[in-house]
Amino acid sequence: MPGLQHSVVIAAPPERVWAVLVDVERWPSLIPTVDSVERLDAGPLAVGARTRLRQPRLPEAVWTVTELTEGSSFTWESHSPGATVVASHVVEPHADGSRLRLSVTMTGPLSRIGWAMTRSLTHRYVDLEADAIAGAARSAD
Template structure:
């Protein structure tokens, strides 16, 4: 698991959700062999997430535009899109299972396709206790 010092300098964070304020933080990077438009389309096709996101079994549209609900490892999360800049940036916040989270995505074109960085900040009493009592669940959140 990465620490707040590993954060990408170009990720935007909403107030209260910087990696320095996190009870749990994780960063992942990869090069996707597809153009940014295709990678972005996949990430924003929320109804199809259960096809490729491990542990995510259900997605439902929310009551507001750009809101949705997911069932992740048996827990319900209400999700709200925070940042949406086509082909370059995404961010959404979620509330559920005793935690609040924000997941940010940064997509940058490279010669082989798209360099993708995703960072997750998780806050709340469950996130604090999960680090020690249930490391597996903490890893799933990240």
């Protein structure tokens, strides 16, 4: 199963990192790899919630939350013909504040081809996203 995982330690408490992470509607103003976000459901992020996400150089995707542990993690997935992309977001306490772990995996009959086409872009985007979330969490008051 193609994929990647990226971790970053953030000098901010887990609650602050979590608040930035789940406020997906603010991502376009915080994260340079997100052009627009449209929540398709009202209320806080929860299992079953759907979000339309537009990113440069990638097709528009609808992401559905499949797992959520309040204050620490959420996973969502997006389906396209022949492939499913799963993205996990985990915030853990760390001696220096928090650790943010982001992971992306791709499954399905076309996943190896899809991953070959998007691997380097996905690596770059995940690195940029982790850095942007870290920066926003450190500067939040």
